[in-house]
């Protein structure tokens with residue numbers, strides 16, 4: 570592919586999609602990027618269209634009208650809604666899996682059973698569709714145990730419990746009270762794994778993969794990993810622990826390639842970004858979970874460190890991945906997420922955001938997560954996680970200092986962030 574002819578549609582409206590839209594718009598191969606629905610920040614690099622990320626028909630119509638050559642799926646909800654299938658059926662290349670291949674993320678039991686079949690290390694587990702049986706099973710458990718909702722739960726479906734009483738309470742909340750709706754139709758009870766957690770990313774074309782740098786994210790709301798689970802409060806690369814290149818090579822050979830082979834064999838080849846949530850202990854890399862998309866906030870942290878990603882996305886979408894892995898232009902990056910209180914509880918939207926320009930003048934990159942365009946045309950707060958301030962550099966310490974200098978210049982009402990990202 571040569572020349573700037575490619576027109577790209579990025580589906581979604583969070584920080585990950587702002588980062589993807591920015592990365593695509595920066596590519597010399599790309600003529601224009603559009604977002605559906607986008608947010609208050611994506612408007613600066615793309616044109617926003619008010620089509621929902623789950624509206625498969627509406628998105629196909631938009632892609633046709635706008636002569637789109639590549640659709641990039643951001644959120645898991647789009648995958649679960651079959652947007653990938655509809656786009657591919659319409660003849661447009663799609664970076665993002667079919668609904669069937671997306672089960673790697675949308676059904677934890679599907680993913681865990683596949684891992685078990687392939688002999689890939691993962692926490693020993695059992696799946697329960699009957700609350701009585703789950704509770705009975707937990708009665709025999711001593712010590713910590715992990716309970717998970719089987720289905721999609723916006724990162725809020727996994728509970729590390731200190732003992733059986735706590736675990737039983739979670740089973741009741743998930744299966745009887747249906748606190749997370751359909752996601753709690755089945756639950757998994759897992760053994761607790763110890764070690765260093767790290768996220769790995771493979772750009773996949775159905776059979777082949779190239780790896781992006783690994784990263785770490787922070788799920789808990791408060792410093793020192795206290796408080797509730799969230800959609801992500803920040804992240805950084807490179808993660809501590811195993812050498813990133815060794816880690817990537819092993820994840821590719823031990824996990825990604827066998828999974829791609831098996832998915833293709835089952836008639837559901839995986840095209841898109843396979844996110845491998847790993848637990849590394851000593852020499853063993855276990856899979857905690859898969860996601861069928863880029864991580865959020867990992868995408869915001871990683872993309873600014875990489876050379877043009879579009880050749881890989883384009884080739885992977887067409888099932889013909891030839892390009893090498895993108896070059897890492899900066900070896901370190903840190904991203905700090907600013908939320909509105911009382912996130913992760915529901916927040917009241919509205920109110921402007923100040924200081925983004927000043928943070929950018931320092932060399933930071935600010936991606937919007939939960940913002941929208943206000944009546945005055947300026948971005949305003951629209952959701953709990955509002956934005957992420959990212960700094961890149963040659964070393965983690967410098968990137969960290971810059972990211973925190975940047976975010977300290979930003980202000981909106983009720984703003985809060987963790988002070989220990991990448992510490």
Ligand code: AMP
Pocket residue numbers: 692715717724726727728729759760761762763766788846857858
């Ligand atoms: P998941 O949604 O499956 O990624 O789980 C969310 C988080 O819960 C992970 O990022 C881990 O921090 C933690 N977690 C999940 N499963 C386990 C496990 N088996 N052992 C230890 N921690 C876990």
Ligand code: GLY
Pocket residue numbers: 724786800801860863864865866867
């Ligand atoms: N950062 C975790 C996720 O994207 O699910």
